[in-house]
Amino acid sequence: MAKSKSPFTGSWHIVSMSGWEDEALNKEVQAFIEFDEEGMGRFQFGYVRGVTDHYRTKKRDRMRVAQFSWHGEDGADGTPLDGIGWVILEGGKLTGTICIHLGDELEFVAKRADAPKSVKRI
Numbered sequence: 001m002a003k004s005k006s007p008f009t010g011s012w013h014i015v016s017m018s019g020w021e022d023e024a025l026n027k028e029v030q031a032f033i034e035f036d037e038e039g040m041g042r043f044q045f046g047y048v049r050g051v052t053d054h055y056r057t058k059k060r061d062r063m064r065v066a067q068f069s070w071h072g073e074d075g076a077d078g079t080p081l082d083g084i085g086w087v088i089l090e091g092g093k094l095t096g097t098i099c100i101h102l103g104d105e106l107e108f109v110a111k112r113a114d115a116p117k118s119v120k121r122i
Contacts, residue, residue, distance in 0.1 A: 006039070007089050008035045008066050010035065011113040012112055017107065029044055035066070043070075047076040048075070048081065050081065065088050066089075068086070069084050070082060082101050096108055
C-alpha cells in the first residue's frame with residue numbers, strides 16, 4: 001500500500017514573522033519553509049537557516065499539525081543554532097512557530113509556493 005502524500009509536502013513562502021520586517025525576513029532569499037516526501041525539511045529567513053528532522057504529524061482540533069526539531073546556523077556569523085517548531089495547516093496556509101534554543105519564539109504565516117525540492121544537509 002502506497003503511503004499517502006502529506007499535506008505539508010512542498011515549499012511555502014513565509015509571508016510574515018513576528019518581530020521581523022519584510023526587508024530583514026527576505027534579506028538573503030525569499031523566506032521559506034519546505035517539507036519533502038520523506039518527512040524532512042528546511043527553512044530560511046534572513047540569514048537563519050535550518051534543516052528539520054523527520055517531522056511528526058497528527059490532527060488537533062480537526063486541523064493537521066506537524067512538529068519537528070531542527071539544527072542550523074545564523075549565516076551572518078556562523079553561530080550554530082537549534083530548536084523545535086511546529087506548523088498547523090489552516091485553510092491552505094501554514095501558521096507556525098520556530099523556537100530557537102535559549103532564544104526567540106518566532107511565529108509565522110506561510111503560503112504554498114511550488115513543488116518540493118530535495119533537502120540539502122548542513
